[in-house]
Amino acid sequence: RQTYYASFRERPTVTLDGIHPELVSNIGSPQEAEAAAREGAEGVGLFRTEFLYMERSALPTEEEQYAAYAAVVRAFTPEAPVIIRTMDIGGDKELPALELPKEDNPFLGYRAIRISLDRPELFRTQLRAVLRASAQGNVKLMFPMIATVGEWRKARAMLEDVKAELQTEGIPFNPNLETGVMIEVPSAALMADRLAKEVDFFSIGTNDLVQYTMAADRMNPKLSYLSDPLHPAVLRLIAQVIRAAERQGKWVGMCGEMAGQPHAVPVLLGLGLHEFSMNSLSVPRTRALLARLDARKLRPLAEAVLELDDPGEVKTYIEERIPWIR
Numbered sequence: 217r218q219t220y221y222a223s224f225r226e227r228p229t230v231t232l233d234g235i236h237p238e239l240v241s242n243i244g245s246p247q248e249a250e251a252a253a254r255e256g257a258e259g260v261g262l263f264r265t266e267f268l269y270m271e272r273s274a275l276p277t278e279e280e281q282y283a284a285y286a287a288v289v290r291a292f293t294p295e296a297p298v299i300i301r302t303m304d305i306g307g308d309k310e311l312p313a314l315e316l317p318k319e320d321n322p323f324l325g326y327r328a329i330r331i332s333l334d335r336p337e338l339f340r341t342q343l344r345a346v347l348r349a350s351a352q353g354n355v356k357l358m359f360p361m362i363a364t365v366g367e368w369r370k371a372r373a374m375l376e377d378v379k380a381e382l383q384t385e386g387i388p389f390n391p392n393l394e395t396g397v398m399i400e401v402p403s404a405a406l407m408a409d410r411l412a413k414e415v416d417f418f419s420i421g422t423n424d425l426v427q428y429t430m431a432a433d434r435m436n437p438k439l440s441y442l443s444d445p446l447h448p449a450v451l452r453l454i455a456q457v458i459r460a461a462e463r464q465g466k467w468v469g470m471c472g473e474m475a476g477q478p479h480a481v482p483v484l485l486g487l488g489l490h491e492f493s494m495n496s497l498s499v500p501r502t503r504a505l506l507a508r509l510d511a512r513k514l515r516p517l518a519e520a521v522l523e524l525d526d527p528g529e530v531k532t533y534i535e536e537r538i539p540w541i542r
């Protein structure tokens with residue numbers, strides 16, 4: 217089976233009915249970008265930039281960030297999409313350079329875009345580095361933990377500001393840099409129709425979306441029965457997000473672990489997900505799986521599972537119709 221999957225590293229991603237979903241990787245460093253390229257990822261659906269900020273006492277400089285982003289771009293062909301996510305630190309991930317206050321509920325706390333908007337100097341440095349890297353390839357930008365339309369607008373306004381600054385300085389960047397938001401907070405999923413009017417794309421972060429929807433800490437093993445992305449409550453939110461984006465002609469990806477889970481893939485394909493981003497080791501297996509699926513025929517299956525009661529029923533329903541799924 218491993219050799220069979222490995223043969224999919226070099227093939228194009230195509231379903232039985234000729235759809236080409238994008239199959240890309242989640243990475244956390246330039247080294248991981250190279251590994252992802254070797255596994256046959258078509259680019260990067262989520263570059264977690266936290267590594268630049270963790271376990272060090274000073275904030276990363278613009279040059280340092282630019283070097284890391286450009287290195288990731290170079291790991292792939294020039295057209296390959298590379299989605300850089302601004303830093304998602306705080307909560308459980310420490311940021312020694314800022315001495316963040318200890319919080320009772322770190323996952324509900326001062327984190328990610330909430331810090332970036334509150335610390336413009338830190339955010340602007342990162343935006344400058346991303347914009348400069350956008351002159352080197354097909355870079356896209358996304359913001360983590362967006363909970364409101366207002367947060368998105370503030371982040372975008374800062375981006376426009378930084379663009380104007382680079383323009384004045386004569387520093388090259390892509391003025392049409394695609395800019396999107398992660399959908400990982402239920403409020404953003406519920407407001408997806410509003411957000412879709414303004415963003416270029418969504419990327420659904422199911423790791424957090426599941427924990428916030430089910431009110432179950434994603435790290436707590438006692439609560440693992442609640443942390444199943446195949447819960448119809450989660451699937452309904454995902455379906456709603458994809459529909460909202462489609463109505464505005466925007467594309468939707470997923471960069472939570474769910475995107476590479478065999479039972480989830482047919483459902484997501486049936487719902488019309490455009491981009492699947494996962495840890496690079498899952499890429500060949502998922503490409504092999506997609507090659508055996510017919511997106512059009514999966515639409516009724518995807519609709520039907522939204523009407524079931526729990527993840528167990530969803531799994532059984534999928535296995536009855538796709539017995540070879542594993």
Ligand code: PEP
Pocket residue numbers: 262264304400420421422423424425471472473
């Ligand atoms: C997610 O929440 O699904 C996600 C991809 O972000 P992270 O795992 O980095 O929180």
Ligand code: MG
Pocket residue numbers: 400421423424
């Ligand atoms: Mg997240």
